[in-house]
Amino acid sequence: MVKIFFSGSIRGGGKYRASYLRVLDFxxxxxxxxxEHFEPGNAPASGEGVDDAAIYARDVRWIGEADLLIADVSQPSIGVGYEIALAESLGIPVLALYDSRAENPLSAMIxxxxxxxxxxxxxxxxxxxMLDAALVSHAVSRVKKF
Known part of the structure; x- marks a missing residue:
């Protein structure tokens, strides 16, 4: 079974939370x-009640276990950028999702x-x-590249 790490702005991306949950369902x-978005009970979007060090350790571990990282980059986020760079450094393929209606332009680094x-x-x-085609392509190839 493919393990997918989904990344999206938690603390600054509250307005995208409903969208994230729809993507996660898909x-x-x-x-x-x-x-983090998909823990039992759907953890608060701000990460409240969870120690920052624990969030870091957990997410680094999860990214290391992932076969694929999908990041919604519609809301700029230092954390999402860090997770993307970490996945890339580990050779884990990254797929970015960008809502063309977003208030901010897409980062040039992405x-x-x-x-x-x-x-x-x-x-x-x-x-x-589009997401279906990308995921089917990834599942068929099962290599760590798109």
Missing amino acids: LQSYGEVIS AGNPRIPVLRYASHAELWP
């Missing part, structure tokens, strides 16, 4: 989703990285077929 049919495909979408209906 991803469950492709493998085991491991991420848009300009030839190893990170970016799925640009304006609705979930538009995202699902």
